[in-house]
Amino acid sequence: MTVLDDLIDALGPDAVLVGVAIGERHRSNASTTGRALPLAVVYPSSTQQVSRILAICDRHRQPIVPQGGLTGLAGGANAAGGEIALSLERLSGIEEIDADAGTMTVLAGTPLEIAQRAAEEAGLLLPIDLGARGSCQIGGNLSTNAGGIRVIRHGVTRDNVLGLEAVLADGTVLTSLNKMMKNNTGYDLRQFFIGSEGTLGIITRAVLRLRPLPAARLTALCALETYSDVVALLKFAQRELSGLSAFEAMWENYFRFNAEALRLTLFERATPFAVIVEQDVGGTAEDKDRFEAFLGKAVEDGIVTDALIAQSEKEARTFWSVREGHAMDQRLPGLVNLDISLPIGRLDDFARDCEAALRARFSNAHVSFFGHVGDSNLHVAVWIQNRGEHELHEIDTIAYDLVRKYNGSISAEHGIGTLKRDFLDHSRNEAELAVMRRIKRAVDPNGILNPGKVLPV
Ligand SMILES: Cc1cc2nc3c(=O)[nH]c(=O)nc-3n(C[C@H](O)[C@H](O)[C@H](O)COP(=O)(O)OP(=O)(O)OC[C@H]3O[C@@H](n4cnc5c(N)ncnc54)[C@H](O)[C@@H]3O)c2cc1C
DSSP states (O other): OOHHHHHHHHHGGGGEEEEGOOOOOGGGGGGGGOOOOSSEEEEOHHHHHHHHHHHHHHHHHHHEEEESSOOOSSSTTTTTTOOEEEETTTTEEEEEEETTTTTTEEEEESSHHHHHHHHHTTEEEEEOTTTTTTOBBHHHHTTTTTOTHHHHHHOGGGGGEEEEEEEEESSEEEEEEEOOOOOSSSOOTTTHHHTSSTOOOOEEEEEOOEEOOOOOEEEEEEEEESHHHHHHHHHHHHHHTEEEEEEEEHHHHHHHHHHTTTTTSSSSSSSSSEEEEEEOOOOHHHHHHHHHHHHHHHHTTTOOOOEOOOOSSSHHHHHHHHHHHHHHHHHTTTTTEEEOOOOGGGHHHHHHHHHHHHHHTTTEEEEEEEEEETTTTTEEEEEEEEHEEEHHHHHHHHHOOOOHHOOBOOSSSOOOOOTGGGGGGGTTHHHHHHHHHHHHHHHOTTTBSSTTTTSSO
16 A cells, blocks of 8 residues: 555545645745745644554655644645645634733634634733734744734733644644643653644644733834933833833834835834834723823933824824835835844844845845834845745855854744754754754654754755
8 A cells, every 4th residue: 555545534624725726835834935836735634644644654765744723834735746735724713712811822724813713802902913814823932932013011922822732743643731820740751742843743732821812002103313321222122111012113224225115204204213012901091191201201311302192093004004115025026034132232234234235146135124123023025026945045144154153043023944054054053953853853854744844965
């Protein structure tokens, strides 16, 4: 029997698609770097089925690639020709919301937005949030340890996971659906699976932390003259705004390009930096007064040159539309978006050095910067005309060599996948890489789980 015969036997023909029945979308994630269609796509609808699939693939030494919502940006969910994709989309649903424990137990294939809505209907907040919320899945969020726009308040995905269930390469089901904040009983196995991009196991369930739903959110857009002012405003906001829930900075190029593309004149003069500050509040009139007083003091102290407070949700969305930069993505097709991480105080030094280095090689490059500055995360947006694979590699090399010089991280949130795999040693030392390889060999001795991802070959 071939591996496909065994899989069809175990799951039934409806759950194993081959050949022309496979949808084109299984070719690549949102990085658009995937080329091949998988040999087959399997659609398990229970943990037991995931276990049977992996046991079969392990016996046949058949490589298998987990696919969530396919919104990943590092190539991690792309299958090479001859590999089988395991789609989590039929393993979807909220199993439980425990209001006393403040937890949600959810199947891995549940789209993030569905989970967020279920929490809200129960009067609670699921703090994991990112632009791809409509398509990405909880399992994908855990596997990439997704960041997003609320990290400054509630941490990265890892900080919001209390328990999980995962299936190992040989089909072993590891169930650890812990709901407690405190549990010091030996090794914390969930951490192996969070952020390992499907190379150590397939996540099938998770217990997520929920928080009280904020009654209201106050949003301001600030103009600032220098990066020192940006850092000063961050420190001031961290001290004064108890529910600080976002602090997003845009460097001049990025802010101007997106505001102009959206035909928005937000400030009277060009501003070297623009920052969105957001605070979760109880919704009283005093909250608004305190927020206004905070901004007033920032202007008085010369940290901020101008500030706009959103008077409605629509206005807040307008500020965010500049930051989300969809206009830039549309107008500059093939835009490269690097997500790096550096000590907060060095972000602007890096931005200057990086822009100079990129321009020295590509004189007409459009280079701009934005980031979740409160989380030490900088995004570098680079566009050059007629960019091919070779130029992409050059851009990566220029930027990541500089990241190494600054002792930063080549991936703040998108993960390693295949796109950053060969630069992993820029942020991890040989001893760390050796331990990663030993862990991989221990849990997946036949190397069937998402081969060629994360670890340099
Ligand atoms: C518009 C847009 C905005 C984005 N914003 C952000 C952002 O702010 N912050 C951020 O961090 N990322 C962001 N991303 C990247 C992406 O959305 C996240 O990485 C997301 O967590 C991926 O989830 P997914 O379900 O789409 O995973 P996929 O892309 O399907 O897979 C990602 C990786 O996880 C593995 N995987 C998927 N499901 C499982 C599973 N159940 N078990 C084991 N492995 C699995 C895959 O093999 C792959 O290696 C954005 C992407 C887009 C397109």
